[in-house]
Amino acid sequence: MKPALIFVLILTLSLPKMCAQESNIVTFRWPEGAGSAVCLTYDDGLDCHLDVAMPALEKYGLKGTFYATGSSSSLFDRMEEWRSWAAKGYEIGNHTLFHPCQGDRFDWVRPEYDLNKYTMDQIRTELRTANTLLTAIDGEKERSFAYTCGNYTIDGLSFIDSIRFMFPSARGAGEQLKPIDQVDTYYVPSWGVSDPTGEELIAYVKKANEMGTIAVFMFHSVGGGYLNVSAEAHEQLLEYLQQNREKVWTDTFLNVMEYVKAQS
Numbered sequence: 001m002k003p004a005l006i007f008v009l010i011l012t013l014s015l016p017k018m019c020a021q022e023s024n025i026v027t028f029r030w031p032e033g034a035g036s037a038v039c040l041t042y043d044d045g046l047d048c049h050l051d052v053a054m055p056a057l058e059k060y061g062l063k064g065t066f067y068a069t070g071s072s073s074s075l076f077d078r079m080e081e082w083r084s085w086a087a088k089g090y091e092i093g094n095h096t097l098f099h100p101c102q103g104d105r106f107d108w109v110r111p112e113y114d115l116n117k118y119t120m121d122q123i124r125t126e127l128r129t130a131n132t133l134l135t136a137i138d139g140e141k142e143r144s145f146a147y148t149c150g151n152y153t154i155d156g157l158s159f160i161d162s163i164r165f166m167f168p169s170a171r172g173a174g175e176q177l178k179p180i181d182q183v184d185t186y187y188v189p190s191w192g193v194s195d196p197t198g199e200e201l202i203a204y205v206k207k208a209n210e211m212g213t214i215a216v217f218m219f220h221s222v223g224g225g226y227l228n229v230s231a232e233a234h235e236q237l238l239e240y241l242q243q244n245r246e247k248v249w250t251d252t253f254l255n256v257m258e259y260v261k262a263q264s
């Protein structure tokens with residue numbers, strides 16, 4: 001075969017693949033002309049979520065995701081309030097029943113809730129039972145998951161694959177912003193904040209917007225408590241998001257990840 005013909009043949013065979021790759025990059029678009037997305041997520045099912053975070057979100061017309069641990073006392077004491085916020089469109093996400101974490105990494109983990117002492121079947125059963133509990137509260141059949149302490153292994157073995165059939169998407173840890181085509185929808189990085197200023201929170205959103213990607217915030221206490229964000233800094237962020245809603249799409253983790261999955 002002539003070299004020129006071989007060249008044409010190689011080019012022809014490789015074209016469909018090149019086009020497919022290019023079209024993936026070119027066709028990813030955030031909805032309604034937005035340049036990026038933001039997910040506001042709140043962990044552990046705390047009273048301050050009902051008292052401070054949700055009313056603030058409501059004030060600015062924004063939605064968020066609340067990863068409520070099944071054993072949370074707030075969930076027990078104020079179940080009707082959780083139910084009524086969920087009915088307004090706030091996502092209650094799965095965050096296990098007992099909040100197991102790796103005992104060798106965190107000294108506050110009680111031995112019976114050391115993730116490294118769990119079995120694969122045990123974590124799956126716990127997550128399924130937490131889903132049953134949350135469905136009894138909000139009536140929803142689908143919700144996202146947030147790894148407790150960002151941990152996804154038991155004795156070095158990942159359980160990510162075994163939860164894919166239970167959840168449409170999952171939030172991980174790790175502050176880094178990734179290009180949207182590199183985001184793993186079953187371990188989406190999030191910034192676990194601890195006493196940030198409003199300016200720092202807004203800077204994170206701006207950086208994600210420059211990259212055309214997603215910024216996920218992992219909040220715990222709002223307005224006082226552990227891994228806290230002050231009510232003022234929190235509101236400063238929400239005000240920015242409200243004022244820039246054409247540029248930045250803010251929604252629940254479930255909704256944003258459903259959109260990302262449909263685009264890729």
Ligand SMILES: [Zn+2]
Pocket residue numbers: 043044095099148149
């Ligand atoms: Zn947690």
